[in-house]
Amino acid sequence: METDYKVLYRKYRPTNFDEIIGQKFTIKMLKNAIINNKLSHAYIFTGPRGTGKTSTAKIFAKTINCENPQNGVPCGTCINCQNINQNADIIEIDAASNNGVDEIRELINNVKITPSFSKYKVYIIDEVHMLSQSAFNALLLTLEEPPKHVIFILATTNIESVPITILSRCQRYDFKKITDEDIFNHLKNVCQKEKIEITDDALKEITYLAEGGLRDALSILNQLSTSEATITLESVLNNYGSVSLIQINSIIDAYLNNDFQQIQNIFENLQQSSVDYKTFIKKLVDKLFIKALNFKNKNDNINYNEIKNIVFELNDLLNKININIDPFLLIFMIFADKMTTKESMINKPISHSETDDKIIKDNPIKNVPKKEVETIKDNVSRETSNINPEYLEKLIPIRINNCFAQADKNHLQKAKDNWQNFITNISSPELKAIIIDCNIVLASDDINIVASSQKTVAERFNYSLKQIEQEYENLFHTNKKFLALSLNQWEKEKNIYMENLKNNYKYKIQEEPTLKETFQNKNTNEENHQELKSSDIINIFNQEKVEIQ
Ligand SMILES: [Zn+2]
Known part of the structure; x- marks a missing residue:
């Protein structure tokens, strides 16, 4: 007995090739084989x-047995067409339930017997693997x-499990996943004919679930139509433990906007919901994938790399999920992990009383967890792997100090002019992707400091320092040192600088740490000591007015 939810599927089961949805190419090939009478035995x-x-x-079985097929379409009136549902010459075997050798032996014994009234005896073996x-x-x-009168049609969802010896005897036809558009339109059509009330977003969700x-x-449509007067998005989501694409999008948006509170709220709700985490991860990955491609x-x-890494981590998670741990907590942790890294600097209060020590504490690399640093390093070229967090930790405050010590407006303007040129002409696309998001904010004779609104960009910039400096030298035939800061970090450095100025702090050129083998340090200005005056601020920030109280 058919269960209720199969009613629609049976009712709308295609009866001729033209009613098959979404397999145009395969159907055309099969039809041509029939029209040209070029049939295979398997x-x-x-x-x-x-x-x-x-x-x-x-x-296919119906068409090849029809007495008067026209252009690959069965006539529908001959004795074979009339008796299609009771045709003893079309034998269906479900290998999923009859996988024993006895059933196949019986089949093979019967194979020799000629068909009772059709041209061909057709064996359809479903799930043959x-x-x-x-x-x-x-x-x-x-x-x-x-035997000449026999045709086998084997069907499988898992071709890899079918022995090659069998495959080599068969003509193979590949059935594609039906597109969402085709499914949506078919469902809509069925709903109109069946007078099922349904909203378009509910139809979209069913389409999504059908994969x-x-x-x-x-089946989903059938089941919902028996319990709901009007099928809404909500009823689909509730009945199928799913999560709406709107929710998925809001998670991704919150992540990209670094809105930790928002993402925390969404996951708290998910933990209390009946949403199936596997469907959830699948949906999330689908959307992230589209986002990644856009980037x-x-x-x-x-x-792109950031989103890609999340996708890989979610996939790993799927294989590792322990039933005792709330999966949504784990998924949340993947996002939270990255977001905490992004935000750790922004929430730190600024202290005006400290100078160089403060700079070291606040430097953007120090607070990045080690694993994260390694991921970042993986994403830039291997050649830069000799720049390590320890080195950067020492270098950053010194380079900032040295740049402030000798910065001026003329250098800044020149550096800015060259920067656009550099972005346009840099040869490495990987480096270009990093520097394009950075702007020159401070410049001295030998140091340029850039800032990016994204902290991760600044980090990647600093791990690629050596390459960037080399590229710059190739283009402009001059040695320049660079350093990147996040915009937040830069604002802090500016404040500290102004504070220092008020307190008559003297900036002294400091010696940079040495990075063995590759990094060339030319501390040519070692003996240069400078004293700052308030008027210098205008000169180094390229601003019309900076108020110092
Ligand atoms: Zn016929």
């Missing part, structure tokens, strides 16, 4: 569930020397 239909393999096999090894061996014997399979789509298309490798 076919294998492969593809995901619910994509029309069994329906196509049945229509489920057959046992001995059953495959028995089947192979028949496939090697098939390219029409049978699942119709890639815009040449935004930073965001």
Whole structure:
């Protein structure tokens, strides 16, 4: 007995090739084979569930047995067409439930018997990969020397599990996942005919849940239509433990906007919901994937890599989830981990009383967890791996100090002019993706400091210092040292500088730490000591007015 929810699927099951949805190419090939009378003795239909393999096999069997087919379409009136549902010459075997060698032996014994009233005896073996090894061996014997009146149509969702010896005897046809558009339109059509009230967003959600399979789509629609007067998005989500694309989008937006509170709220709600975490992860990954591609298309490798890493971590998580731990907590941690890293600097209060020590404490590299630093390092070229966090930790405050010590407006203007030129002409696309998000904010004779609104960009910049400086030298034939700060960090440094100025702090050129082998330090200004005056501020920030109280 068919259960209720199969009613729609059975009712709207295609009865001819033209009604098969989403497999135009495959159907055209099969039709041509029939029209040109070029039939093979064995076919294998492969593809995901619910994509029309069994329906196509049945229509194929019906068409080749029709007495007056016209252009690959069965006439519908001959005795074979009339008796299609009771046709003893079309034999369906579900290997998932009959996987023993006995069933196949019986089949093979019967194979020799000629069809009772049709041209062909057609064996349709569904889920053929489920057959046992001995059953495959028995089947192979028949496939090697098939009687003229027999045609096998094997169907499988798992072609990798079908022995190559079987595959080599079959003509293969691949059934594709049905597109969301095709499923949506078909569902809409069925709803109109059945007078099922449904909203478009509910239809979209069912389409999503069906994952390219029409049978699942119709089953879901059927089940909901028996319990709901009007099917809404909410009823789909509630009944199928799903999460709306709106929610998924708001998670991604909150992440990209670094809105920790928002993302925390969403996950708190998810933990209390009945949402299935596997569906959730799948949906999330689907959306992240689209986002990642968008970033890639815009040449935004930073965001692309970041999203890509989340996708990989979510995938790893799927294989590791322990039933005792709330999966949503773990998914949340993946986001939170990255966001805390992003934010750790922004929330630190500024102290005006400290100078160099403060700079060291606040430097953007120090607070990045080690693992994160390694990920960042992985993303820049391997050649830069000799720049390590310890080195940067020492270098950053000194380079900031040295740049402030000798900065002036003329250098800044020149550095800014060159910077645009540098972005345009830098040869490495990887470096270009980093520097394009940075602007020159301070410059001295030998040091340029850049700032980026994204902290991760600044970090990656600093790990690529050596390459960037080399590229700069190649283009402008001059040695320049660089350093990147996040905009927040830069604002703090500016404040500290102004504070120092008020207190008559003297900036002295300090010696940079040495990075063994590669990094060339030219501390040519060691003996240069400078005293700052208030008027210098205007000169170094390129601003019209800076008020010092
Ligand atoms: Zn016919």
